[in-house]
Amino acid sequence: MAISNPGGNLNSVPASQKQTLDSNYIDFTSATTKGWAQQYVPDLMDKEAEVFGNRTVSGFLSQVGAEEAMTADQVIWSEQGRLHVSVKGTLNTDTSVFAVTSDIDGNNASSTNVFTLANHGVRLNDICLVAVAGKVIRAQCVLVNGANITVQPYSVENFDDDSSIADDDLSATLVVIGSEFKKGTTGHASYTASSTVTGTLNKAVKPTHVSFNNKPLIMKDYYEISGSDASQIGWVEISGEDGQSGYLWYLKAEGDTRTRFTDYLEMTMIEAEKTQSTSHVADGGGTDDDAYGGMGTNSGSEGMFAAIESRGNVTTGVTGVNAATDLAEFDAILAEFDNQGAIEENMMFVNRATALAMDDMLASMNSYGAGGTSYGVFNNSEDMALNLGFSGFRRGSYDFYKSDWKYLNDKATRGSINERATSDATRGVIVPAGVSSVYDQSLGKNLKRPFLHVRYRASATDDRKLKTWVTGSVGAVTSDLDAMQIHYLSERCLVTQGANNFMMFK
Secondary structure, eight states: OOOOOGGGGSOOOOOSSOOOOGGGSOOTTOTTTOGGGSSOOOOOOOBOOOTTSSOOOOOHHHHHEEEEEEOSSOEEEEEOOOSSOEEEEEEETTTTEEEEEEETTOOBTTSTTTOOGGGOOOOTTEEEEEEETTEEEEEEEEEEETTEEEEEESSSSSGGGSTTSOSSEEEEEEEEEEEOOOTTOOOGGGOOSSSSEESSOOOSOOOOOEEEEEOOEEEEEEEEEEHHHHTOOOSSBEEOTTOOEESOHHHHHHHHHHHHHHHHHHHHHHHOOBOOTTOSSTTSSOOTTSTTOOOSSOOBOOOHHHHHHHHSEEEOOSSSSSTTOSHHHHHHHHHHHHHTTOOSEEEEEEOHHHHHHHHHHHHTTOOOSGGGOOHHHHTOOTTSOOOOOOSEEEETTEEEEEEEOHHHHOTTTHHHHHHHOGGGOOOEEEEEOSEEEEEETTTTEEEEEESEEEEEEBOSSOBOSSEEEEEESSSSOOSSOSEEEEEEEEEEEEEETTGGGOEEEO
16 A cells, blocks of 8 residues: 655755745746745735726817717718819910819819819809919900810910910919900800800809718627626726726726727727728629628728818928928918818817927927026916926917827827838828808708717617627526627718818828
8 A cells, every 4th residue: 555645745844044035935827836825925916007097099089079860871961162263274375275174172074073174164254363384464254165265364465475474385273353244245144155155155153062971880899708707706906998997807808898999989980991993892892702801881981081181181291200390381281271261260189299399389489588488478487397388379360279199199009000101190180170061961951060070870779879788698698608798889980071171290
């Protein structure tokens, strides 16, 4: 009969001196000491350290926009066109024929619902300002032949009679400022095909109908935990952005999933892009069973960045490194806003580098006082901390309010993307404050809404703004699955109205 001696595994080797040894401390990672088999208990810090602070990046849209329900597969809205007639084209300085190619915003004849050559708006007897070769010359429209308009200068016989203007086809801009008719003649309404008016007849200048549309995206997420783990208490006290706390670890995991999904809702509204015809994302070239895993009805959606880049304004700054680092760049921004809606109050959401560059720019405007610091202007004193940050300023007739945008700074979001793609980095946006008046296609009337607002699918049956439901056998039993499954869903899109009043810093 063999006799085993379990006591031989005990640490019974005496130490000759009182000293600190590795064997005096618990090693939770060692397979031999097995952690709690040690006789000494550690000082347990059970509170989870919040080393990243508030980790969520959402909140931008809640500051500048609103949310509104819709019951359709797409949202369609229309925006006002420009009031005055102004076109771009090519001027033959010898024959004085102005060939219209686009409207003043550069929309060419092929642009749907924006501009057509048959309706450029310039009519016989109109008085025009023609900018060509750096000169401004007043002229009158004496012949209309479709997109070709003959405009004769008041001051010379032909444009090339001015020695500073070459005899050539030159890029030019034309603006109608009024009209002049001879005594006893009929007006625009009496236009008929003649030697002076041929092709399409422009009698009345009609408003250009400009409509836009966007479709909602269906976004989903999911979290699962087994029934055993859901009923298990951990030794770490958790906390999260959703207010969850306690020793049940699944509360933290579920809360983090919810917070991440909420961030995705906003990040998608900012970054989404419509599918192009050459894309392998279905429906832009993919199918349900193609090699690229098409998903049938995906066609993307227009986010804020895509709307600004296609219909708004983009500035790269004077230096090309940080946008808006001096007043010259802001003056250029003001000039562009003057060309657009001239909305006086604007909010700037920028990354850290651009925010500091703006602070330095504003601080450099005042160099009086000791060491370049002006206590009175900055509301500082020698006995208090120096405040070198600015929350806003006024330039010309425009007010700008500056705010840091965490989404552009966080390394887990746009911060790392900007760091990698420096030449294509997005450093901030200027968003007009207030509301705009637009015609709502579904309601059939004009409404005032923020320039940015989220439309989500909802009806009396189902509200898809942010749906959450639980399945499984943990808690309320819905199936025989020994787990808790938490589902998240939202269907929404962003409406960017008046994108011409937005500015992106690149």
